Amino acid sequence: MRQKTAAIIVIGNEILTGKSADQNASFLIKELYALGVALRYVVIIPDEVDEIAKAVRESAAKYDYVFTSGGVGPTHDDLTIPSIARAFNREVVRHPELVALLQGFFGDKMDEPRLRLADAPQDSRLVYGKDLTWPVLATENVYILPGVPEYFRRKFAAISEQFRGEPFYVCAIYTLEEELDIAERLDALAAQHTDVEIGSYPVFSRDDYRVKVTIEAKEVAAVERARDALLAQLKADKLVKTEANYE
Amino acid sequence: MRQKTAAIIVIGNEILTGKSADQNASFLIKELYALGVALRYVVIIPDEVDEIAKAVRESAAKYDYVFTSGGVGPTHDDLTIPSIARAFNREVVRHPELVALLQGFFGDKMDEPRLRLADAPQDSRLVYGKDLTWPVLATENVYILPGVPEYFRRKFAAISEQFRGEPFYVCAIYTLEEELDIAERLDALAAQHTDVEIGSYPVFSRDDYRVKVTIEAKEVAAVERARDALLAQLKADKLVKTEANYE
Numbered sequence: 467m468r469q470k471t472a473a474i475i476v477i478g479n480e481i482l483t484g485k486s487a488d489q490n491a492s493f494l495i496k497e498l499y500a501l502g503v504a505l506r507y508v509v510i511i512p513d514e515v516d517e518i519a520k521a522v523r524e525s526a527a528k529y530d531y532v533f534t535s536g537g538v539g540p541t542h543d544d545l546t547i548p549s550i551a552r553a554f555n556r557e558v559v560r561h562p563e564l565v566a567l568l569q570g571f572f573g574d575k576m577d578e579p580r581l582r583l584a585d586a587p588q589d590s591r592l593v594y595g596k597d598l599t600w601p602v603l604a605t606e607n608v609y610i611l612p613g614v615p616e617y618f619r620r621k622f623a624a625i626s627e628q629f630r631g632e633p634f635y636v637c638a639i640y641t642l643e644e645e646l647d648i649a650e651r652l653d654a655l656a657a658q659h660t661d662v663e664i665g666s667y668p669v670f671s672r673d674d675y676r677v678k679v680t681i682e683a684k685e686v687a688a689v690e691r692a693r694d695a696l697l698a699q700l701k702a703d704k705l706v707k708t709e710a711n712y713e
Numbered sequence: 714m715r716q717k718t719a720a721i722i723v724i725g726n727e728i729l730t731g732k733s734a735d736q737n738a739s740f741l742i743k744e745l746y747a748l749g750v751a752l753r754y755v756v757i758i759p760d761e762v763d764e765i766a767k768a769v770r771e772s773a774a775k776y777d778y779v780f781t782s783g784g785v786g787p788t789h790d791d792l793t794i795p796s797i798a799r800a801f802n803r804e805v806v807r808h809p810e811l812v813a814l815l816q817g818f819f820g821d822k823m824d825e826p827r828l829r830l831a832d833a834p835q836d837s838r839l840v841y842g843k844d845l846t847w848p849v850l851a852t853e854n855v856y857i858l859p860g861v862p863e864y865f866r867r868k869f870a871a872i873s874e875q876f877r878g879e880p881f882y883v884c885a886i887y888t889l890e891e892e893l894d895i896a897e898r899l900d901a902l903a904a905q906h907t908d909v910e911i912g913s914y915p916v917f918s919r920d921d922y923r924v925k926v927t928i929e930a931k932e933v934a935a936v937e938r939a940r941d942a943l944l945a946q947l948k949a950d951k952l953v954k955t956e957a958n959y960e
Contacts (some may be wrong), residue, residue, distance in 0.1 A: 540896035649787035
């Protein structure tokens with residue numbers, strides 16, 4: 467089974483200017499990894515229709531799942547809905563099911579700004595998850611999530627199980643050898659073990675290890691083959707420890 | 714004077730898989746804002762030549778400054794240099810000034826993996842900053858920074874002053890009115906005051922205010938015109954406070 471891929475599109479001038487620190491991409495990065503989804507692309511862009519439409523169009527064509535954060539709401543700087551509509555060459559329409567939900571929620575207070583919350587790209591659908599009274603709007607493979615972190619998390623958590631795939635298996639090897647000294651051995655290992663992802667992460671500010679090497683795949687056996695090959699190559703007296711998420 | 718724009722390209726599977734949390738983009742976002750540089754694009758991509766080259770090519774053409782984070786080093790997963798070379802259709806060459814610096818640093822320990830640290834896209838230059846023994850490599854408008862956060866910060870801090878422009882002036886207005894209730898007034902304000910950026914940020918988990926409205930420009934007078942116009946529109950008894958970074 468081919469692994470599923472994903473992109474995250476964070477929309478908002480407030481993130482790019484540092485007025486708010488991103489919380490949603492950093493949350494979703496961990497969630498997608500735990501679900502076994504290969505996140506391939508995270509982008510932060512301004513509240514501008516052209517930029518949002520371009521990012522959505524390209525990501526939706528290239529990855530299995532696209533998650534947008536922010537730009538949904540009643541004000542002039544909430545441009546995600548018209549931008550996604552433009553990405554798919556669709557009109558923005560008032561989604562009847564959302565109108566009904568809003569009428570139930572707002573009752574007498576319903577007015578034009580509140581009705582605008584029912585705007586959606588044509589032929590969007592509502593994705594209902596567990597424990598969720600308020601569904602997630604999705605257009606094709608694009609899941610539209612709010613920028614407010616608590617709502618972003620709650621909405622994603624409610625629908626997350628439908629994205630679950632085979633988990634990632636990863637082991638980490640810590641050594642006191644210098645990265646510059648093991649670089650050629652790692653290169654050879656990576657060339658031989660093309661069924662795993664090998665990462666090399668030097669540290670310079672601590673003494674308990676100098677390099678962390680990670681080996682990752684969707685198959686435990688592949689990870690272990692590469693790990694054993696690497697351990698045979700590293701100096702035993704410089705080895706600090708190994709860890710794995712599957713033991 | 715047209716304001717300068719920037720992009721940040723974070724390179725690394727370890728960020729996309731959550732093995733390491735991004736620290737460099739979040740640092741640089743605040744730095745660029747303080748320098749008056751308009752950050753327009755942040756992207757996190759994997760250690761893959763095609764992806765990196767595409768991001769660099771597009772960003773270098775579109776923005777004044779591009780900063781890359783990560784993917785520089787001696788191992789197979791360090792692909793930033795060849796990718797930037799490809800983005801500009803250049804060869805990777807051994808930069809003579811970097812070779813000399815490395816020889817001074819490593820002396821007798823110099824070997825092929827260490828020499829590889831002198832690889833650079835053809836016609837790259839070394840940017841020396843204050844308090845910096847180790848310069849920043851730059852190819853055209855692309856500044857190549859290391860992924861290790863302490864080195865990333867130190868290198869950027871050393872060269873940051875050359876990017877300083879006119880500062881951003883911003884004020885924030887906090888109100889107890891609901892965003893849905895002020896949306897139409899904000900839309901009208903944004904339509905009239907096109908010389909400022911207006912942002913509207915509702916909160917749902919606190920009681921001391923309900924919406925923070927920000928008004929930003931490179932000219933104090935423009936900010937104050939829009940602020941006064943907004944204050945005249947908001948209910949005085951619901952106003953919580955105003956703040957500004959220029960008072």
